[in-house]
Amino acid sequence: MPVTVRFAPSPTGLxxxxxxxxxxINWLFAKAHGGYFWLRYDDTDAERSKPEYVAAIAEDLHWxxxxxxxxxxxxxxxxxxxxxxxRLKEAGRLYxxxxxxxxxxxxxxxxxxxxxxxxxxxxxxxxxxxERARLEAEGRQPHWRFRLDHADVRxxxxxxxxCHVPAASVSDPVLIRGDGTFLYxxxxxxxxxxxxVTHVIRGEDHVTNSAPQIQLFQALGAPPxxxxxxxxxxxxxxxxxxxxxxxxxxxxxxxxxxxAMAMVSLLAHLGSSDAIEARASxxxxxxxxxxxxxxxxxxxxxxxxxxxxxxxxxxxxxxxEAGPRLMAMGLIAVTExxxxxxxxxxxxxxxxxxxxxxxYAAITPEIEDIEFTRAAAALLPPEPWDETTWTGFTNAVxxxxxxxxxxxxxxxxxxxxxxxxxxxxxxxxxxxxKARAEKRLVGEAV
Ligand code: GLU
Numbered sequence: 001m002p003v004t005v006r007f008a009p010s011p012t013g014l015x016x017x018x019x020x021x022x023x024x025i026n027w028l029f030a031k032a033h034g035g036y037f038w039l040r041y042d043d044t045d046a047e048r049s050k051p052e053y054v055a056a057i058a059e060d061l062h063w064x065x066x067x068x069x070x071x072x073x074x075x076x077x078x079x080x081x082x083x084x085x086x087r088l089k090e091a092g093r094l095y096x097x098x099x100x101x102x103x104x105x106x107x108x109x110x111x112x113x114x115x116x117x118x119x120x121x122x123x124x125x126x127x128x129x130x131e132r133a134r135l136e137a138e139g140r141q142p143h144w145r146f147r148l149d150h151a152d153v154r155x156x157x158x159x160x161x162x163c164h165v166p167a168a169s170v171s172d173p174v175l176i177r178g179d180g181t182f183l184y185x186x187x188x189x190x191x192x193x194x195x196x197v198t199h200v201i202r203g204e205d206h207v208t209n210s211a212p213q214i215q216l217f218q219a220l221g222a223p224p225x226x227x228x229x230x231x232x233x234x235x236x237x238x239x240x241x242x243x244x245x246x247x248x249x250x251x252x253x254x255x256x257x258x259x260a261m262a263m264v265s266l267l268a269h270l271g272s273s274d275a276i277e278a279r280a281s282x283x284x285x286x287x288x289x290x291x292x293x294x295x296x297x298x299x300x301x302x303x304x305x306x307x308x309x310x311x312x313x314x315x316x317x318x319x320x321e322a323g324p325r326l327m328a329m330g331l332i333a334v335t336e337x338x339x340x341x342x343x344x345x346x347x348x349x350x351x352x353x354x355x356x357x358x359x360y361a362a363i364t365p366e367i368e369d370i371e372f373t374r375a376a377a378a379l380l381p382p383e384p385w386d387e388t389t390w391t392g393f394t395n396a397v398x399x400x401x402x403x404x405x406x407x408x409x410x411x412x413x414x415x416x417x418x419x420x421x422x423x424x425x426x427x428x429x430x431x432x433x434k435a436r437a438e439k440r441l442v443g444e445a446v
Contacts (some may be wrong), residue, residue, distance in 0.1 A: 001037060001119045001198055002034070002035050002196075002198075003029070003030060003033035003034070003035025003036070003195060003198050004030070004035055004036045004037075004195065004196045004197050004198050004199075005026040005027075005029055005030050005035065005036070005037055005109065005198070005199050005200075006037070006038035006039070006040045006192070006197055006200075006237075007022060007027070007037070007038070007039055007040070007061075007196065008040040008041075008042050008188065008190075008191075009023075009041065009042065009142035010041075010043065010045065010048075010049065010059050010201075011041050011042075011043050011050060011051075011053035011054045011057060011280065012045065012048040012049055012050070012053060013334075014053065014056055014057075014059045014060070014249040014250065014251050014253075015057055015061075015126065015244065015249065015250045015266060016241060016248045016249050016250065017233060017248050017250070017253075017263075017301050018203070018232060019239065019243050020064060020250055020263070020267060021233060021267040022062065022066070022201065022202060022203055022230065022299065023061060024064065024066065024199055024264055024267050024268055025230065025267075025268070025291070025294075026201045027066045027300040028282075028285055028286055028289040029189050029201060029258075029289065029291055030058050030197065031282075031286040031289075032286050032289045032290075033342075035166065035198070036069040036070070037066070037067075037068050037069055037070045038068060038070050038071070038072065038195055039058075039061070039068035039072075040071075040072045040073075040074065040097075040191060040195075041054055041057075041059045041071075041072070041073045041074065041075075041094065042074050042187070042188070043073055043075045043355035044051065044074045044075060044078075044181065044184070044187060044316075045072055045183055046075070049075070052337040056196070056251065058210075059200065060216070060251065060254075062252060063250065064260050064263065064264055065258070065260055065261075065264065065282050066247060066282075070195070072191065072195070073193065074187050076238045076405050077190070077191065077194075077315050078182070079185070080190050080191075080194060081182050081186055081187045082192050084186060084189075084190045085144070085175065085176060085182075085186065086291055087220065088104065088175075088219060088220070089144075093146055093147050093219050094138055094144050094145070094146055094147070094175060095125055095144065095145055095147055095172075096122060096132065096142030096143075096144055097124035097142060097143050097144070097145050097174075098124060098127075098132070098135040098136075098140045098142055099124070100140075103416045104120075107121060109122075111238060113158070115159075115319065118171075118335075119168070119169065119170065119171050120145070120171035122147075122172065123198055124145070125147065127136065131181070133209070138166055141178040142178065142179075143174050143176060143177050143178045144169075144174065144175055144288060145148070145172040145173060145174050145175065145221075146172055146173050146175050146185075146186075146211060146215070147172055147214060148167040148170060148172050148173075148211075148215055149166040149167060149215055150166075150167050151167055152164060152165070152167070153166075153167055153210075153211035153214050153276065154225050155214060155224070155226075156226075157207075157227050157228060157229055158199070158226060158227070158291050159230055159291070159294050159296065160204075160229055161228055161294070161298055163207075163210070163227075164189075165210075167211055167212075167215065170208070170211055170212060170246065171337040173185050173212045173385065175348070184209075185209060185212060185216070186216060187215060188209075188213065189213050189216040189220065190220070192221040192225060193217065193220060195205050195319060197225050197442040198225050198226065199226045199228065200225050200226070200227050200228070200229040201227075201230070201291070202228075202229060202230070203229065203230055203231075204230060204231050204232055205231050205232060206228045206229065206268075207229045208271055208318075210227055211238075227297065227410055228291055228294075230271065230294060231271060231295075231296055231297065231298045231299065232298070233250075233270065233271075233298075233299055233300070233301045234298055234299075234301070235300065235301060235302075236301065237298055238298075238300065238303040238306070239285055239411045241301065244373070248301070248392060251262070252282070252322070253306075255347025256305060256348070257310070257347070257349060257350050257351075258310055258348075259310050259313045259314065259317075259349070260276065261279065261280065261281070261313045262278065262280075262306060262309040262310040262312075262313045263306065264282060264285060265277065265278045265309050265313070266305060266306050266309055268285045268289065270299040270300075270301065270321075271294055271295065271298075271299030272293040272294045273293045273295065274288065274293055276305065276309070278309045278312035278313050278316065280313075280316060285316045294323055301440060304310040307347065308380070310347065310348065311346070311347055312341055314346045314347075314348075314349060315343055315344050315346075316378075317343060319336040319339045319340070322339050322343065322352075323336070323339065325337070325349060326349070326352055326356075329349075329350070329352075329353065331352065331353065331356045333356075333360050334352075334356065335431075337430070337431065338355075338356070338359055338425070338431055339352075339421045340353075340426070341428055342423050342430065343425035344423065345422055345423045348372070355423065355428075358416075358418070358419075358422075358428065358432065359428060359431040359432055360416045361417040361426055362445055363413070363417070363440075363445065364414065364418055364445045364446075365412040365415040365416065365417075365418055365440040365443060365444070365445065366418050366419075367411075367414070367422075367443045368410070368411040368415075369411055370401070370413055370442075370443060372401060373402060373411055373412065373415045373442065373443070374380045374442050375394075375397070375399045375401060376412060376441050377437075377441035377442050378401060379393060379396045379397055380393060380434055380437055380438055381393060381439075382434070383433070383434050384427060385430040385433070385434065387426045387427060387430065388426075389424050389426070389429055389430060390426035390429045391426065393404070393429070394408060394409065394412070397405075397412070401404070409425075412425070412441075413425060413442050415440050415443075416428070416432060416437060416440050416441070418427070
C-alpha cells in the first residue's frame with residue numbers, strides 16, 4: 001500500500017505556525033516515501049467553518065510550496081459516517097445515552113471527590129428498553145457512545161515510541177451528539193480508512209484520541225494506520241501558541257516579509273535532531289527528512305531565529321527567483337547586477353524597494369560638507385562604469401582632498417544614497433550612473 005498521509009485542518013481560522021508545521025511534516029513524509037498527501041477539511045462544524053478559511057488555508061499551503069494529491073471535505077461525506085455508525089450499532093459498539101450535560105458533570109464531580117478517575121460509568125448501557133422508551137418520551141434525544149473494548153491498546157508511535165493505554169481508563173467516547181451531528185472522532189477514522197491513510201501524523205493534543213480511534217479502526221474491520229504525535233510548539237518564552245494565534249498566522253508573517261523557504265526551513269528542523277539551517281528548496285528538505293529525528297522535547301518557535309533564516313534565504317536567492325517578484329512589486333527596471341548588489345543587505349524582499357530608488361529613481365541626498373562633495377563631483381570619471389570605478393574615484397578624491405577612511409567614504413555614501421549604510425558602493429555606483437551621482441554630490445534630489 002503506498003504511503004498516504006493527510007493534513008486535516010478545521011477551516012475555522014487561519015493557519016498558524018503550529019498547524020503549518022504539522023502540514024509540512026506530513027508533506028515531507030509523503031514525498032520522502034514517494035507517497036500521497038491529502039488535504040482534508042474537517043468542516044463538520046457548520047457554524048464555525050467558513051469558506052474564506054478554506055480558501056485562506058489553500059493559499060497558505062500554496063505559499064509554503066505544499067501541493068496535495070487529493071482534497072476532501074468532511075461535510076460532503078456525512079452519509080459515509082452514518083453508514084459506519086449503523087455498522088457500529090449493529091455490532092453493539094454504539095449505544096444511546098440520555099444524560100444531560102449537568103448530570104454528566106455531577107457524576108464527574110462525585111468521582112473526583114472520591115478520588116476516582118472521571119471515566120463515564122456506562123449507566124446508559126444498563127438501561128432497559130422500557131427505560132429508554134420513557135426517556136425518549138420525555139423528549140430526550142440520545143447521544144451515542146462507542147463502547148470501548150476494555151483491553152490494553154498499544155501502538156509504536158513514530159515520535160513517542162511504545163505507547164500503551166488501558167482502555168478502561170478512558171471514557172467511552174461520544175461519537176454522535178444529541179442533535180445527530182458527528183464529533184471529530186468517527187469521521188476521521190472513516191476517512192482514514194476510505195482514503196487509505198497509512199500514517200497519521202498530528203499534534204500531541206490528539207494523543208488521547210488514538211486509543212479509541214485504534215479500536216474504531218478495528219471495529220470497522222480495518223487495520224489501524226501508524227501514528228506519530230508531534231509535541232506542540234511553544235513561543236520563545238515556553239508558552240503555548242494558542243494565546244497569540246493572530247500574530248503567528250502565516251498570513252501575517254507573509255505580510256511581514258517572511259519568505260516561505262525561511263518558514264519551512266525552520267519548521268522542518270524545529271524539534272528534530274537536525275541543525276536549523278536555511279535550505280534553498282523543498283527538494284533539499286525532502287532529501288534529508290526522517291521522522292525519527294523528531295523527539296518528544298517541546299520545540300520553541302522563536303521569531304528571531306526565523307528572521308535570521310529569512311536573511312540567509314534572501315542572501316542566497318538567485319535572480320531568477322527574485323527578479324520576477326521584484327518586477328511584480330513594480331520594480332520594472334530591476335537587473336541581475338542590482339539584485340546581486342543589494343540582496344546581502346535585506347531583511348525582507350520589500351526592502352529592495354529603497355535600494356531600487358537609490359539606483360533608478362529620485363532620493364534626497366544627505367550632504368554633510370558641500371565643499372567636499374562638490375569637489376568629489378568634479379572628479380567623477382567618464383562612463384562606462386563598472387565595479388572598479390568606485391576605487392579609482394575615491395583614490396582620486398583622497399589625493400585631491402587629503403581625506404581618508406570614514407571622513408572620505410561616509411560623506412560620499414550619504415550624498416549618493418541618502419543613507420549611512422547599505423550595500424557596497426562599488427556595486428551601487430555603476431547602477432546609479434554618472435548623471436545622478438554628479439547631481440547628488442552637489443545636493444540635488446534626483
Ligand atoms: N481536525 C483535526 C485538527 O485540526 C485533525 C486531527 C487529526 O489529524 O486527526 O486538529
